[in-house]
Structures are given as structure tokens and as C-alpha cells.
Amino acid sequence: MLEIHNLSKRYAHGDEPVDAVVDVSLSVTPGEFVGVQGPSGCGKSTLLLAAGGLLAGDSGHVLLDGQDPYELDPDARAALRARRVGFVFQQFHLVPYLSVLDNVLSPSLALKTDGAAGRAKMLIEHFGLTHRLHHKPGELSTGERQRTALARALLNEPGIILADEPTGNLDADSARAVLEYLTEFTRDGGAVLLVTHDDRASGYAQRTVRMRAGRIVEE
């Protein structure tokens, strides 16, 4: 599903360059829940963005379903993301003026599928958001927002979910619910790469790798 080979990424930060990711190799197979744990600034988020086809590394390769997204033109790369990757963020990143329903449906802007409307309906019901259907993100609890973001990530039936601290802003119950949904996703054959510094979250992962200063130090 996802293969990362010897990926390195360096940021120019003033006069001193910062090695965000150094020679990282990692793979996530269908049905696998992999956690990446490490302190803030260790390169977890950079790894996640690179894995999702949003940030090209300086060296190394990323393969999504056997295809290197950075070898594709921007439109094809966007199409690959729309088809195969679902993102979940700590800040939810819901579109503030769209209702729960419209936020869940927003990936259909990128990928037109016949069953999008029906699947949105099913996901909203599944995540217990039916009563919030026409509510804006500002009117939701943090748990509801994250469930909305999760439903949005699942609309196009991606092969992998890349989750960046999805429970970072949630209370314990909401965090548990989100992690259980992610686990459920892997049971259905999906892959999850979860970036977190939360031990509780990484506890749901079948496999956890630890990063420090851009390197994988424990696998």
C-alpha cells in the first residue's frame, strides 16, 4: 500500500538547514495500523505529508500502490491523492462555511463518483452525526468535528488514511472513538499511518515506529 524508501527531507531554516527526515524507510500494508511516535519537531508530520504526496523529499522514494506520486504531474498526483489517500488532522481542517454534510461531500469536488451521496449518508450515520447534518463546524464539539473529518477522509474509499495527531485535541472518550474507527477501517482492509506523540493512540497500532531528530530510532 505505502512504501517509503530512504526518504530524506531538509528544510532551509535561516542559515542552518534542518534535517526533518533522514533516510527513513517504512512500509504500511493493507489492513495494517502503523503508529509513528516521537516528540514534537522530530519529523513525524513531514513524513506524513511526504507519504501523502504533498511534500517531495530531497532523496528517496515514496510509493503509493506501487506508484511514486512525485513522478506524476500535479494533476495526476492530485487525482492519486483523491483516489487513494484520506487525511485526518489534529486541527480537523473542516471548511468553516460548509455543513457537516457538505464537508463530508467535499472530496467529491476532486473525484466524481456515482455513489458519493449515498456513501456520505452512510458515513454520517455511521459516525453518529445525523443530528448534526446541517450544522457548521463551529457548532460542533471537537469530537464531532474529528468524526466529520474522518467521514470526509473516508468518502472516496481510500486505501490508506494518514492521520496527524487526530486525537490531540480530543477528550479521552472522543479520542477512543476515533481510534476505534481507524481500527475498524483497517479491519475492512484499509491501511492507517498514525502520527502521534500520544501513547494511548499508539496503543491502537499494530506496529509503532519511534522517531527522533528525523530518524527512525526504534521499530
Added chain:
Amino acid sequence: MTFLPKPMTVWRLIAKEILHRKLNFALGVFSVMAASGVVVAQFTLLRAHDLSTERILHVKQKEAELRLAKMEDDYRKYMKELGFNLLILPKEQDLTEFWQSGFASETMPESVVTALANSEKIVVRHLLPIVQQRIEWPEQKRRIILMGTRGEVPLVYRKPLEPMLLAVPPGKCVVGYELARDLAIKPGQNIMLRGNSIEVQYIRPERGTAEDATIWVGLAAGQKLLGLEGRINAIEALKCHCEGVPAEQTREEVMRILAGQVKVVLRENKVTLRAKARDRAKVEHVQAMVAERASRDRLKQARESLAGVIVPAVLVAAAVWIGLLTLSNVRERATEIGILRAIGVRGRKIVGVFFIRAMVIGLLGAALGYAVGLTIGITVQRSSSLRVESAGELFDPLLMVIVLVAAPLLAMLASWAPAMLAGRQDPAVILARE
């Protein structure tokens, strides 16, 4: 949940965003409305100016036509009173003697008038051959003017006009006012003239001229009384001014036709003076119309110059304003753009979102601006000297179409740079920043 939701579309996204950021959208619409309104108001006033100009000139034209028609009518009335402006005399006639005596002493064949009447080139409209002499009226022992005339000679190549002077029937005469008064002559009475008894057909009204001491008889009778059978002294001719040919040219034309047989003199009389006055009035009218139009054109140019400054300034200001509003909108929506890009929405679609939004702003602003501009234009022209028949005349469908097309294009053009910026934003940078 029993309903089936509709898929998300760009239009729906735009509509929801507009409803969410009403102020930004309203400011954009307002700026387009203001710019369109100013443009439409300016063009409406220019249109009002044009309509007003045409109306003023039309009214003046009508007034002038009425005045000229009246003058034309007067002119025709004078024509009927025998105002001839060409006098054709025998070539032997001493003109000094003629001007001194008022009569031609020489004669020429009567056939000359026939030759003139048969010419297809002639532009004179009336020909009156006469034989005339100052004679002693032996029966009354006083000097009179005897004039023999056969009335007008019909022109072969011209549309027949009503004769200006009817022939005096054989055996009859017409007597001038002074003679009739002094000698107590009445119509129907017979008078003796050089041994011939002639019935008085009628008495001419007083003219205060030599005609008051004149007796008119038929041409043949006059020739016989004067012993000038087949001869005439003169042909009076009238060149019609409506032909547009100067009398001098007509004079030369007559002389050419009659090839040196005659002398032709021009006479100023009431008819020619009237005709000249009419011509002068016509020229003055044309000059006045030209001056009026020039004045209106100058005023229009001044208005156009003003519009030429205001319209571009307003359009540039509106474009800059819309550009800034779009840029603000792009910045405000950075995270939204980042997440949309992350979930696979292409950069071109993001650009399209901002272009369509700008187009909607332009279209709505243009529609409101047209209505506002037209209202302003109508109100201003009502309170100024520009008066049109009805406000409906100021509605210009072409201008409306132009505004409805141009304003969205302008708004899209103004949003070009911010929209491209939005489409090129790096989602990784945005999301990493968040």
C-alpha cells in the same frame, strides 16, 4: 435519514462561501455596482444629450420649414402679381433710352417669343410678349400708355403653370385706375381709341405706378393700333427662384438661345427681392442649424472628455479594489485551499472557484449598477436642460449587454493574480504551518 444528499459542486461551494463571507462579497458587488453605475450614468447622460440635441434641431427645423413655407407662399402670391425679373428687348434697343423712358422704342418679330417658348433648355417659367408705347389718346387729348399683350405663352417643355396674366379678349380693354377715375370710365362701357370702339372689361385697382395711366388691349389689337403688326417691343419673363439657378445665368441662357437677336436686362422687383430674402433666410437657417449642432457637439465633447476621465478612473479603482478583495479572500481561505488541495482538488479548480466568484460579483454588480446608473442618468437629465420625451428612450439595450458582459470580465481580470496565487499555493506549506 431518508434523504439522499446532492453531490458537492463548485457552484455550491461558491454559493455557500458567499453566504458565509457576505461582507467581502457585498463590498465586491458594491464596487462593481459603483463602477458600472458611473459608466451607465455617463453614457445615459450622453444619450440624453444626443436625444435632446436631435429634438432641439428637429423643432428648429420645423420652425424654419414653416417660416420658409410662409415666405414661399408670399413669393408665389407676388409672382401672381406679375413680378417679372427678366426683360427681353430687341437687340437694336438703346438701353440708355430704355431706362430713361421706361419703354422700348425698337421692335422685334413676335416669333422670338415662340422660339424661346419652344426651347427645352430654358428655365424661365413665364413668358409675356408685349407691344407698348406711350401715345396720344386723341379722343381724350391726353397721353397714355397703350399696352398690347396676348397673355402668357405656354412653354412646350415645362409643366403648365397657372397663367399669370390672362389675355385681353378681342374687342375689349382694361383701363388703369387714374384714367378710369379722371374720365369716369366704368366697366362695360365702350371707349373710342384712335377711332376704334372698345369695350372696357374692367378697371385695374390703383397701383400708384405708370399702370394707373395704361390701357391694355390684346396683342393683335395693340399691334394694329400702333401700326406694328407681327412685332413686339419686349418679352417679360420670370425666372423661377425655386429652380436654384441664378437670374444672371438665366439671362445668359436666354441670350444663347436667341443667338444675338435680343438684349436681356435684369430687373429687381418685389419678386426678386422676396426670393432673395427667402434664399437669405434659408442660408441663415442652415447656418443657424450648423451653428446649433456645432454648439451641441462642443457640449457633447466636453461631456465626453469628462466621461473619458471619470470612466477609466472608476474602472481602474474598481479593478484594484476587486483585486484586493479577492486577495484578501484568498488569504482568508488559505487553510481551506490547503485542505481542498490535500484531498485531491486540482489547482485549476481552485483557480476556477475564484474566477467564478469574481464573475458572479461582476454580473450582480453590473445588473445593479445598470439599474442605479440608469436611474441616476434619468434623474440628472430631468433636473438639467437635457430633456427627453420619455425615460424609456434612455434605456439602451446594447449598453446593458456591454455592461453585463464587460463587468464580469473586468472582475475576473482583476482577480486573475489572486486566483492564480490561490491555485499555486502549496498545501504542504499551509498544512505544516497549521
